[in-house]
Amino acid sequence: MSGLEPERQPWAPTTPVAAAPQEAGPLPDLPGVATAATAATVGTVGTADTAAAASAATAAAASAATAADAADVADIAGRVKRLIVDNLHLEGLRPEMIDEQAPLFGDGLGLDSVDALELVVAVEKEFGIKIKSNEIGRDVFSSVASLARFIAGRV
Numbered sequence: 001m002s003g004l005e006p007e008r009q010p011w012a013p014t015t016p017v018a019a020a021p022q023e024a025g026p027l028p029d030l031p032g033v034a035t036a037a038t039a040a041t042v043g044t045v046g047t048a049d050t051a052a053a054a055s056a057a058t059a060a061a062a063s064a065a066t067a068a069d070a071a072d073v074a075d076i077a078g079r080v081k082r083l084i085v086d087n088l089h090l091e092g093l094r095p096e097m098i099d100e101q102a103p104l105f106g107d108g109l110g111l112d113s114v115d116a117l118e119l120v121v122a123v124e125k126e127f128g129i130k131i132k133s134n135e136i137g138r139d140v141f142s143s144v145a146s147l148a149r150f151i152a153g154r155v
Contacts, residue, residue: 069152076155077148079126084144087122088115100145108143116141123147129154 081095084104088111102108104119111119119141120131129151140150 073145073148073152076127076151077144080123080144080147080151083122083126084109084119087118098144100148101143103143104141104147123151127151127155 077100078095081098081100084090084098085093085095090109098109104111105116116136120136123129124131135150139146141147
């Protein structure tokens with residue numbers, strides 16, 4: 001061995017190893033999403049902790065999805081209220097006056113079968129969905145909230 005070559009350590013690899021690529025910069029933290037730093041830290045702790053962190057990340061993502069779904073249903077409920085007021089020509093009624101849990105028929109808003117048909121047509125047009133006659137029932141059309149959940153499941 002010449003004096004110019006470094007002495008080989010017993011633990012050093014015999015072939016050159018490529019350097020790991022450098023990151024462009026830190027990634028923004030996203031709610032419910034584990035970052036590489038979090039994953040690296042969790043991975044060094046142990047399998048049980050890794051599973052717990054993965055479970056927590058999944059729960060956070062599900063919670064975010066549920067919040068988004070709830071926001072979608074709330075948006076749809078507001079649109080349904082406007083449809084009721086605009087298409088059924090209910091005198092003196094404004095969308096914000098409609099209770100989402102109140103019955104649409106009978107003692108609630110007092111809609112009748114003709115109103116139900118007009119509402120079906122308005123909902124189909126507004127949301128671009130087709131409602132089959134067997135889907136028109138007391139449970140779906142019982143309230144604005146139930147109708148909004150039904151529509152959210154279809155769009």
